[in-house]
Amino acid sequence: MTLAPLDASKVKITTTQHASKPKPNSELVFGKSFTDHMLTVEWTAEKGWGTPEIKPYQNLSLDPSAVVFHYAFELFEGMKAYRTVDNKITMFRPDMNMKRMNKSAQRICLPTFDPEELITLIGKLIQQDKYLVPEGKGYSLYIRPTLIGTTAGLGVSTPDRALLYVICCPVGPYYKTGFKAVRLEATDYATRAWPGGCGDKKLGANYAPCVLPQLQAASRGYQQNLWLFGPNNNITEVGTMNAFFVFKDSKTGKKELVTAPLDGTILEGVTRDSILNLAKERLEPSEWTISERYFTIGEVTERSKNGELLEAFGSGTAAIVSPIKEIGWKGEQINIPLLPGEQTGPLAKEVAQWINGIQYGETEHGNWSRVVTDLN
Template identity: 65%
Template sequence: MAFSNSRPLLFSAVRGLSASPASYLVRRSWQQRLPKFCSASTLAQAEPEGAQLSAANISIEKTAAPKEKLPPSKLVFGHTFTDHMVQIPWNATDGWLTPKILPYQNLSLDPATCVFHYAFECFEGMKAYKDSKGSVRLFRPDKNMDRMNRTAARICLPTFDHEAFIKIIAELVKLDSDWIPSERGYSLYIRPTLIGTQASLGVGPPQSALLYVIMSPVGPYYPTGFKAVKLEATDYAIRAWPKGVGDRKLGANYAPAILPQQMAASRGYQQNLWLFGDEGYITEVGTMNMFLVFKQPDGKLELVTAPLDGTILEGVTRDSILGLARERFDKDKWVISERKATIREVADHATAGTLVEAFGSGTAAVVSPIKEISWRDQPISVPLQPGKETGPVAEQMAKWIAEIQYGEVEHPWSVLLE
């Protein structure tokens, strides 16, 4: 593969959204007769009501009973949680209330709480890492906060100042930093969550909400090295559709995908490759973004991923892979494409011997190599490197991103916590 060794460029931060209660924004949009499909980012530019989220007045209560920590080798993703959590209430009258760092604890919610009945819930997934000096780093937290704001606005939950929320998360991470394993490949998974808390069976914008954060130490996704997976191309169920909410990180997007995944597993496949439309457009793989590598007739290599058309999540890892590819790949030998690709195109490339590689991307695994795709009961074989469970691009991207995450290469994506 032809990779360039050019030095990393500085990447500009994604523009944040103003802190505005979404319930007010939606009412205002109706009053102003905005277009029917007004974007969430447009809505989030309206004037805020109540207090904005602030990191200046954090209340911290340390636990009196620290938990026993498991050895890193015993960690299971999302099963072990740190000693503390963040809770920040919001209501339509007062805005954001005092952020609190508390001992990890259960939530007490009325059975009529709207999150249970109408799915007023969104979340993010991000990680903290320890570098070789023991310092703690976050990876591109601005991207996660920007996406969470846009998701919240879409479902009438309050938005927030994302720089303030990053500071609050940083305080939580620093307090529980001894939960981050020092071994390479380990990290602290951070789950910011926002729920509607109004106790009412009426359908409407919630007048109260809770923003909270919990954290879980996690090990490497592939503890013994890459393990390429087999996919089942799925068109009998649709994960997302244009002008829907498949591009938002809503809990409601995940439960409907479990049954098709179980059905694929019963036939020997680890995940679904989600197709859309009669054309069989490739969207996502499981809960990850999808990448393909084709060899073009002129000999150039093309890295392909689906465009941001509303049918895929705007993945932070996806964006990182595209940014690194455009910066570091040899421009005379590579084409980087955000375009629609069909399962037929993949099959035709496989037949012609010009399908080079396929992999998924996401926070948990960074990259997940693919070795086979079943389409209409016929296998499409995806090449791997000799003696390895990965293709060269997935392997290179995993290395480059890990170097940034663990501070081995200085880069603006890696945020050092002071």
């Protein structure tokens, strides 16, 4: 028997009887208030994907023995939709999120799906709540697709039941009053990911163990961890973001934008990929080298002492870029230059403008923006 594929054309839509009013932009807090509708699709090993349902936002009903609670059969994505300057609602590079979501699903034996079908379903979900997509630069609709194993039973085995669901949250700018550069603690006392593990997958199980080291860093005055790995203390990620550093060769004067390579321990960030692509297109090749390579906290320390460390920032869906001003390592502080009177370096500022311009429809870039609905 052929298993049913995910099919957006079969969606059943039940609209809410109690439509909510959009909150003022000033009251939008990340992850605290949600739109009126959600998408759910059940899957079984016997039949495949069931009927997609868009329905009023509501609680889930799961057996207490469901494998998601006991063995972490759970993965998610984070993506955004934007109200553009010409009054359309677009999603930013949703195909990249779908590709990564399927990779995560394969890694923990949950069902995969046709990416275009889920993109279509998310578009239909957003259309139901289009009036709740906030307007203005920095404001967006955060989209959280989630896939969980729902098989009831305490045996550890491949789930034969799963639930795919999507919820959405209107959000404001990550930095409400402009950039705020952060202090990091270079962390070798805890490890975020390791070769052969699943640090490149967006699994909930990767996040909970990172909260304690962050609290420990916070107790010493740092906002986040700079995750190190291996005997050489390679720099991998910052908090839950990819990490970028800018160096300058004092002999040639050439600058280098560096980020860690995708070796299975690094999350394949959509923003990371966007920054690398745009940097290769827009930075002058005679002045810049764009590198995906291993680099260590030792190199950063040395280059800081030699005046060759120009800038550092994290990248991710929530903030686009998060400028870094200081790194604590072995009792010393590595200071990272910022623009005079600002809380960012020049490249982080420029990168944020590039990506914002595409997300809000001011400039086009290939197929990176997918129109969901035209409000005109």
